[in-house]
Amino acid sequence: MHGAAGEDGVVSRRRSILVRPVTATAFFDRASELARLQQAVESLRKGSPQWVAVLGSRKVGKTSLLLELMRREHREDTAFAVLDTFEDGPPSAELFRRLALRVVDAFFARELGASLESLSARPDEYKATLVESKSCAKLPRELRTLLLGLPEVRADMRLAELALRLGERLATALDRHCVVAWDEFQALARLKLRAAGDALRLARAVWQKHQRTAYFVCGSERTMLRDLVSRVKSERSPCSRTM
Numbered sequence: 001m002h003g004a005a006g007e008d009g010v011v012s013r014r015r016s017i018l019v020r021p022v023t024a025t026a027f028f029d030r031a032s033e034l035a036r037l038q039q040a041v042e043s044l045r046k047g048s049p050q051w052v053a054v055l056g057s058r059k060v061g062k063t064s065l066l067l068e069l070m071r072r073e074h075r076e077d078t079a080f081a082v083l084d085t086f087e088d089g090p091p092s093a094e095l096f097r098r099l100a101l102r103v104v105d106a107f108f109a110r111e112l113g114a115s116l117e118s119l120s121a122r123p124d125e126y127k128a129t130l131v132e133s134k135s136c137a138k139l140p141r142e143l144r145t146l147l148l149g150l151p152e153v154r155a156d157m158r159l160a161e162l163a164l165r166l167g168e169r170l171a172t173a174l175d176r177h178c179v180v181a182w183d184e185f186q187a188l189a190r191l192k193l194r195a196a197g198d199a200l201r202l203a204r205a206v207w208q209k210h211q212r213t214a215y216f217v218c219g220s221e222r223t224m225l226r227d228l229v230s231r232v233k234s235e236r237s238p239c240s241r242t243m
Contacts, residue, residue: 030061030065030068036052037065037216038069038073040216044078044177044213045077045177049210050215051214051216052216053217053218053225054219055218055225056220063218066082066183070082070181073179076176078176079103079106079170079178080106080181081103081105081178083099084182085182086184091188091190091191092155092191093156093191094155096155096159096162097120097155097159099180100150100162100166101120101150103166103167104130104147107135107170107176107178111135112130112132121151130147130148135174139170139173139174156193157202160193160199164202164207167210167213171212171213176212177212177213178213179213179216180213181218182216183218183219184220185217185218185219185225186200186217186219188203189224
């Protein structure tokens, strides 16, 4: 698989097709692309968060790349949340509940030894587990309340905004960093959220000023993702940059 990573923040994925994600010893031939993403993670830790577009057809190995990055770059100061728009079929507003729960797991699952996303189908068990987290106990009361209510909150624009801000809010409150890696990100353009318009536009508006969270947006619609990263690059503050 050939990969090209340019100065516009784009990593291109081509050639072999993968049936399902792989990591560790099953992961190979991705050194160049992985190195570029690792550079972006290091830049985040130094205070310069980046947007990166990872381009390639579906099933070409983008998710494997992201999961291997998460495996290699795991540190207590950096939480990783990896999401695929089509994990549970066509995207709906419920996608944002999954994003929020994936971020919650990124910050608390290792400490608790349990996946809060998996427990979310049983709200009482979810809440009982989350309150055991010492890190969660350090959060402002309002943020703790939001986290405890995630399994039952209505799936609407309010949930979408909460989910899109959550990584940055938790990273700030806990003095950590967060990486959100989202495959098939361009499909958000087809998900409408009433007054906010399409979900892609909402995500861009919410994320572009974040300082403790890096966003790796992945997909097959090259023109759209290149344009998205280029626009964010031009609008961000001088202290931020893209690859």
